[in-house]
Amino acid sequence: MELFSDEYYMNEALKQAQIAFEEGEIPVGAVIVSKNKIIARAYNQTEKLNDVTAHAEMIAITSAANYLGAKYLPECKLYVTLEPCTMCGGALFWSQIGKVFYGAEDPKRGFRKTNVGILHPKTELQGGLLAQESEKLLLDFFKKLRN
Amino acid sequence: MELFSDEYYMNEALKQAQIAFEEGEIPVGAVIVSKNKIIARAYNQTEKLNDVTAHAEMIAITSAANYLGAKYLPECKLYVTLEPCTMCGGALFWSQIGKVFYGAEDPKRGFRKTNVGILHPKTELQGGLLAQESEKLLLDFFKKLRN
Numbered sequence: 001m002e003l004f005s006d007e008y009y010m011n012e013a014l015k016q017a018q019i020a021f022e023e024g025e026i027p028v029g030a031v032i033v034s035k036n037k038i039i040a041r042a043y044n045q046t047e048k049l050n051d052v053t054a055h056a057e058m059i060a061i062t063s064a065a066n067y068l069g070a071k072y073l074p075e076c077k078l079y080v081t082l083e084p085c086t087m088c089g090g091a092l093f094w095s096q097i098g099k100v101f102y103g104a105e106d107p108k109r110g111f112r113k114t115n116v117g118i119l120h121p122k123t124e125l126q127g128g129l130l131a132q133e134s135e136k137l138l139l140d141f142f143k144k145l146r147n
Numbered sequence: 148m149e150l151f152s153d154e155y156y157m158n159e160a161l162k163q164a165q166i167a168f169e170e171g172e173i174p175v176g177a178v179i180v181s182k183n184k185i186i187a188r189a190y191n192q193t194e195k196l197n198d199v200t201a202h203a204e205m206i207a208i209t210s211a212a213n214y215l216g217a218k219y220l221p222e223c224k225l226y227v228t229l230e231p232c233t234m235c236g237g238a239l240f241w242s243q244i245g246k247v248f249y250g251a252e253d254p255k256r257g258f259r260k261t262n263v264g265i266l267h268p269k270t271e272l273q274g275g276l277l278a279q280e281s282e283k284l285l286l287d288f289f290k291k292l293r294n
Contacts, residue, residue: 050218051209052241053200062198071197086265087241090234090258094199111237114261118233 006079006101009033010130013079013103016043016056017137023048027137030056030080032064032073032097039076040064056080057088061095073097074122081134083110083127089118099124103134153226153248156180157277160226160250163190163203164284170195174284177203177227179211179220179244186223187211203227204235208242220244221269228281230257230274236265246271250281 009031016029020043032040042059046052057080065071073095081103084092089111092100100123111118119125156178163176167190179187189206193199204227212218220242228250231239236258239247247270258265266272 046218050216051212052218053205053209053238058200062200065198069197071193071199085237085241087234087237090232090237091200094232094234114263114265116261118261 003036006126006129009038009077009079010081010101010103012038012041013056013081014130014133014137016041017081017134020044020056021137021141027141028056028080028082030060030078032060033077033079034064034068034073034075039067053087055085055088057084058091061091061097065095071095077101079129081130082106082138083112085109086111086114086118092123093118093120096120097123099126101126101129103127103129103131104138105131150183153273153276156185156224156226157228157248157250159185159188160203160228161277161280161284163188164228164281167191167203168284168288174288175203175227175229177207177225179207180224180226181211181215181220181222186214200234202232202235204231205238208238208244212242218242224248226276228277229253229285230259232256233258233261233265239270240265240267243267244270246273248273248276250274250276250278251285252278 013029017027021027025044028044040060040063042056045054077099079101083102083106160176164174168174172191176190187207187210189203192201224246226248230249230253
């Protein structure tokens with residue numbers, strides 16, 4: 001089985017964010033990887049689904065659990081282009097996911113603003129992966145929205 | 148239109164929790180009320196759906212938005228038998244729901260353990276509604292699980 005880099009997987013998450021962009025959704029994308037294989041791809045669909053809970057991470061968690069037939073994801077890695085919000089951080093806690101990589105930081109809505117560890121104690125965390133690319137997509141989106 | 152009390156609606160949420168209990172799910176139930184009408188009823192289905200995100204509140208929020216054809220729920224009230232967790236608190240933030248009533252407290256997983264206001268600043272909060280009934284159902288469930 002070929003091994004891919006973390007940048008490769010984050011780039012796949014960015015492709016999901018690009019789809020969101022093209023569909024008029026806030027461009028956030030995510031993939032979940034199990035044993036070097038992408039088992040879930042998702043992008044933010046809050047507008048299309050008319051559902052505030054339809055963040056990329058939430059859809060990816062549900063999709064990965066479906067794929068694996070298992071509720072918990074301790075051997076999985078999530079790659080998401082934006083720091084997860086409190087809701088998604090809480091969902092990641094319940095999933096017991098192995099590692100979370102995120103791209104751009106979200107100081108306003110990101111889960112890291114709270115005083116308590118929102119993620120599961122066994123979940124590793126790494127931020128800043130392809131952060132510039134992710135941030136550029138978000139800035140482009142909001143610039144386009146204003147025009 | 149007949150007006151019902153908050154206890155009436157919380158009792159309807161307890162009925163949902165009872166269904167969860169009977170289906171072997173952690174017994175938490177919720178209803179969402181708009182203009183004195185129950186527009187969503189839901190109970191925890193994490194086992195049945197094999198999905199850690201399938202909490203009663205999450206399902207109720209999605210369901211209420213579907214019913215109203217609107218993503219935001221500022222004129223709605225949520226009645227949930229247990230204090231929402233961080234994930235559900237985050238989802239309630241995004242929904243901008245008007246008021247949250249909960250029954251039993253959840254000091255370990257409840258959203259109130261964080262230092263930042265997780266709910267939307269316009270969301271009112273009232274705890275302790277039929278708390279004993281809700282707690283009894285949860286205690287009975289875990290007692291049954293241990294036996």
